[in-house]
Amino acid sequence: MEVDISSRRSPLLALLVLALLALVVPHAHAAAEQPPIDPGKLAKGAKRMMFKFGPIHITPGQNTIEIKPNFERPKVPGYITRFKPDLIRADGTTPRVDILHLHHGVWLIDGKPTFAAGEEKSIVSSPPGFGLKYTPKQAWAMNYMVHNLITSPDTVYLTYEIDFIPMGRPEAKRITPVTTQWLDAEGGKAYPVFDAKREQANARGRMTYPDDVPDAYAGGPPRNEWTADRDLTIVQTVGHLHPGGLETFLTARRGNRTVRLFSSKAHYWEPAGAVSWDAAMTATPRTWKVAIRQGDVLAVHGTYDVSRASWYESMAIMPLAVTAKPAGGLDPFVASTDRPGVITHGHLPENDVHGGGPPTLPDMTKVLDGPVSDTRVTISSFVYGQGSMSLSGMPGRPPVVRKGTSVKFFNADARKSRNIFHTITACKSPCNKTTGIAYPLADGPVDFDSGELGFGPRNFTAAANVAEWDTPKDLPSGTYTYFCRVHPFMRGAFRVKD
Numbered sequence: 001m002e003v004d005i006s007s008r009r010s011p012l013l014a015l016l017v018l019a020l021l022a023l024v025v026p027h028a029h030a031a032a033e034q035p036p037i038d039p040g041k042l043a044k045g046a047k048r049m050m051f052k053f054g055p056i057h058i059t060p061g062q063n064t065i066e067i068k069p070n071f072e073r074p075k076v077p078g079y080i081t082r083f084k085p086d087l088i089r090a091d092g093t094t095p096r097v098d099i100l101h102l103h104h105g106v107w108l109i110d111g112k113p114t115f116a117a118g119e120e121k122s123i124v125s126s127p128p129g130f131g132l133k134y135t136p137k138q139a140w141a142m143n144y145m146v147h148n149l150i151t152s153p154d155t156v157y158l159t160y161e162i163d164f165i166p167m168g169r170p171e172a173k174r175i176t177p178v179t180t181q182w183l184d185a186e187g188g189k190a191y192p193v194f195d196a197k198r199e200q201a202n203a204r205g206r207m208t209y210p211d212d213v214p215d216a217y218a219g220g221p222p223r224n225e226w227t228a229d230r231d232l233t234i235v236q237t238v239g240h241l242h243p244g245g246l247e248t249f250l251t252a253r254r255g256n257r258t259v260r261l262f263s264s265k266a267h268y269w270e271p272a273g274a275v276s277w278d279a280a281m282t283a284t285p286r287t288w289k290v291a292i293r294q295g296d297v298l299a300v301h302g303t304y305d306v307s308r309a310s311w312y313e314s315m316a317i318m319p320l321a322v323t324a325k326p327a328g329g330l331d332p333f334v335a336s337t338d339r340p341g342v343i344t345h346g347h348l349p350e351n352d353v354h355g356g357g358p359p360t361l362p363d364m365t366k367v368l369d370g371p372v373s374d375t376r377v378t379i380s381s382f383v384y385g386q387g388s389m390s391l392s393g394m395p396g397r398p399p400v401v402r403k404g405t406s407v408k409f410f411n412a413d414a415r416k417s418r419n420i421f422h423t424i425t426a427c428k429s430p431c432n433k434t435t436g437i438a439y440p441l442a443d444g445p446v447d448f449d450s451g452e453l454g455f456g457p458r459n460f461t462a463a464a465n466v467a468e469w470d471t472p473k474d475l476p477s478g479t480y481t482y483f484c485r486v487h488p489f490m491r492g493a494f495r496v497k498d
């Protein structure tokens with residue numbers, strides 16, 4: 001519901017209220033910057049339908065990608081005008097994001113990525129008069145990755161609430177069909193990720209991919225671009241990124257001119273800032289339409305805040321709703337189309353456990369030396385075998401290596417039957433506060449990261465396809481704390497001595 005105080009009371013009173021607010025509420029300005037939330041109204045002739053995919057059985061520590069065909073969807077042809085994804089348990093509750101994490105669900109229609117959900121759970125809403133054409137003959141398949149941050153199994157469903165106008169309705173005749181044009185900063189890769197590291201920070205403490213990474217595509221063609229193969233109108237987009245992400249933006253190049261079409265910004269409710277999934281993305285306003293000519297080159301870019309931490313396996317994706325039917329739209333080379341968007345939902349309660357509370361683990365800088373040199377840490381049953389913060393006595397002491405040598409890590413949980421990946425990722429000492437969506441971060445005094453130790457299909461998972469990793473040999477002396485990016489409750493330390 002919109003409340004417009006000026007139309008109901010005298011304009012003078014409204015001004016007075018605003019002036020008082022500015023005086024009394026120190027954050028009134030910041031609050032005013034929150035983008036409006038799309039009310040998600042049901043279009044005329046549409047019905048809201050609830051579907052679910054599953055059950056998905058989650059194994060302890062799971063972090064793998066699966067593809068499965070054939071699941072619930074409408075039985076008659078029509079138009080999909082709104083798509084709202086979620087992840088629930090059988091009892092209808094939504095699991096906490098610090099326990100189970102919807103890395104992604106991508107709904108493939110006739111082999112093409114069409115709808116998608118990440119933990120930001122953006123709701124995709126076509127502007128009035130547009131919809132995605134659906135027929136029961138389409139081949140639907142689900143590409144999903146649900147990631148278990150803890151060691152107990154679970155069972156979940158991916159849900160998708162669809163607003164649907166059946167073809168038989170008179171309103172369907174006035175719908176212009178759209179298709180999804182997928183733009184991905186790492187397009188063409190089955191696991192389309194890049195790292196955003198602190199060492200890549202520009203003067204503003206940010207890193208834009210691929211713009212700030214000269215060798216992003218290692219001399220190959222840019223993977224973030226798509227050349228329009230016909231004249232078309234883009235009617236909608238919303239970006240996907242990961243924690244640390246500030247915005248994805250869409251550009252168009254015509255000849256030697258490049259313009260920005262839209263910036264999909266992450267709005268964080270996360271008290272610690274741009275460091276967790278407690279965010280929603282802005283989508284294009286419902287009146288936003290951009291006319292693109294055949295030959296224009298569209299590109300997606302992603303900007304991350306790398307001033308506080310490094311972000312591994314990050315993404316920048318913008319699915320575009322496009323139509324080749326004459327649908328109008330501004331020529332972005334004549335008028336700017338990059339105006340503020342609307343967020344698609346408010347804060348979600350599953351993001352309430354932020355972490356960073358009073359330490360429950362020891363401060364490893366104060367713990368006595370563990371075994372010296374020839375140190376090999378075996379990771380087994382979600383525990384770093386030597387120097388784990390969860391162990392006591394000798395196993396709980398940090399292994400010690402001489403400067404210029406390495407601690408060797410081995411992931412014994414990486415046997416194929418178990419399929420459990422672990423990382424050794426630097427976090428700022430003492431790194432011993434409570435686990436949550438915003439803690440710990442990859443914010444050690446120097447960056448190191450093992451990658452996901454374990455095995456899986458190449459280019460299709462995050463698997464490093466090795467089980468062993470050595471710490472960098474050039475670390476200055478000191479006690480180094482680390483965590484597992486996959487299971488952030490796992491913490492440990494090692495020590496480098498002269």
Ligand SMILES: [Cu+2]
Pocket residue numbers: 421422423484485486487490
């Ligand atoms: Cu792990």
